[in-house]
Amino acid sequence: MSAQGKTGARLEGSNLQAALDQLHADVEKANMAGYWVVDRTVKNDEDRQVMDKRKAIPFSWKYKSEIEPLLYRSAELITTESSERRSLVLVNPGLAPKRATTTNMYVAYRLNDPREIMPPHRHSPNAIRLGLTGKQNFTGVEGENITFGPGDLVLTPHDTWHNHGNQGDDNAINLSVLDLPLAETMNCMYFEHDYTEEEEGIRVARKMQSERFPPTYSQMVYGHGGLLPRFVSHHRGAGAASPMYVYRYDMMREALERFRDWDGDPHEGIMIEYVDPTSGQPVFKTITFFMQMLRPGERTLPLKQSASLVISPFEGEGYSIVNDQKIEWNQFDTVAVPGASWCQHVNTSDRDPAILFVASDEPALKALAFYQKHGRNQNGDIVKLA
Structure with missing residues (x-):
């Protein structure tokens, strides 16, 4: 009975518009949405419903001028007694007020004062810590007490008990990446803080995890390719992540250097992935x-992929071009590259390499068969890469 009244007469002009307005009001009142195109100037245009939702935008956060000063101010004003979570979350303006850096990833910086150790907790999101400053960052994961320094990567997988802190006498800053926004979307978020251990058959509350593995366990068992x-047993925690909980930067830096004179990939330079040593798959x-x-003076060719990226330069300086927007970066900055964005990187130094830490939601997209990757060749033609 499209565009007709109960009498069978077709509605036109103001009568049609009034009927549409009432229909849209009734649909909205019923907590539904009409998926149709009536007029591309109205809010019920199906294209707008799909495409005009809030989305992540290319954005950067500057470490020296923005992040670091705010970290030190927060450390002065917010004690561990008032809050265990003294972290700065990078909120993408395109997604605000949601606490997300890209659609599926959440990045935070944290400063730990000397000798500051937090009690254990666990949560549904997967997380990593990357050491930026300080040589005695601390993370205990499932009874493995890990001390780590700049460039070291520490895993705190889904559902593992862990705690963080600083065992040194100097301030320590680290960067975290979590899949928290994805967990929120999947409605599987939880946090637990009531850590207990069994003593003589009774569960007893504890503020620290007992050491069940030597501090060098991850390197001892998995450090030889x-x-x-x-x-x-290689089943640790929930068994859904790499059992190697710390990846040392000296090993990664040495591996990068070994390939420095290779051709590399024209779209990504020399890129090495952290993997689960038992499977070769992502952690x-x-x-x-x-x-x-990025070797001195290197400029990658443009690349577009459905996965979103979070990029934090660990060494060097340069800039990225994201959807024709030039974003300059320096050590410890963070750059958000939303999925389906054209992106290329430039190392502006003619002497030193630039080393970028990169996080990607590529595994989630691959699992759902949504992952695509395209690049431009030297002639500017678009080629499918994955």
Whole structure:
């Protein structure tokens, strides 16, 4: 009975518009949305319903001028007694007020004062810590007490008990990446803080985890590529992530340097992924991490992929071009590159390499068969890469 009244007469002009307005009002009141195109100037245009939702935008946060000063101010005013979570979350303006850096990833910076150790907790999101400053950052994960420094990557997988802090006498700053926005979308968020251990058959509340593995466990068991002990269990935590909980920067930096004179990839330079040593797959099923080397003066070709990226330069300086927007970066800044954005990187130094820490939600998109990757060749033609 499209565009007709109950009498069968077709509605036109103001009568049609009035009927449409009433229909749209009734649909909205019923907590529904009409998926149709009537007039591209009205809010019920189906294209606008899909495309005009709030989306992440290319954006950057400056470490020296913005992040670091705010970290020190927060450390002065907010004690560990008043809050265990003294972190600065990077909120993408395109997604605000939602606390998300890209659609599926959440980045935060934290400063730990000397000798400051937080009690254990666990949560549904997967998370990593990357050391930026301080040589004695601390994270305890499932009974493995890890001390880490600049460039070291520490995993705190989904559902693992862990705590953070600083065992040194100097301030320590680290960067975290979580798949928290994805967990929120999937409606599977939880945080738990009531840590207990069994003592003589009774569960007892504890403020620290007992050490169940030596501090060098991850390196001892998994630190030699191609060699995997058969006499230990590789099921740790929920068993859904890499059992290697710390990846040392000296190993990654050495690997990057070995390939420095290779051709590399024209769209990504020299890029090495952190993987689960038992499978060769990404450390998490949702997000993955890389270190990317741009040789002196290197300029990558434009790349577009459905995965979103979070990029934090660890060494060097340069700029990225994201959808024709030039974004300059320096050490410890963060750049958000939303999925489906054209992106290329430039190392502005003619002497030193630039090393970029990169996080991506590529595994989640691949699991759902949504992942695509395109690049431009030297002639500017678009080629499908994945």
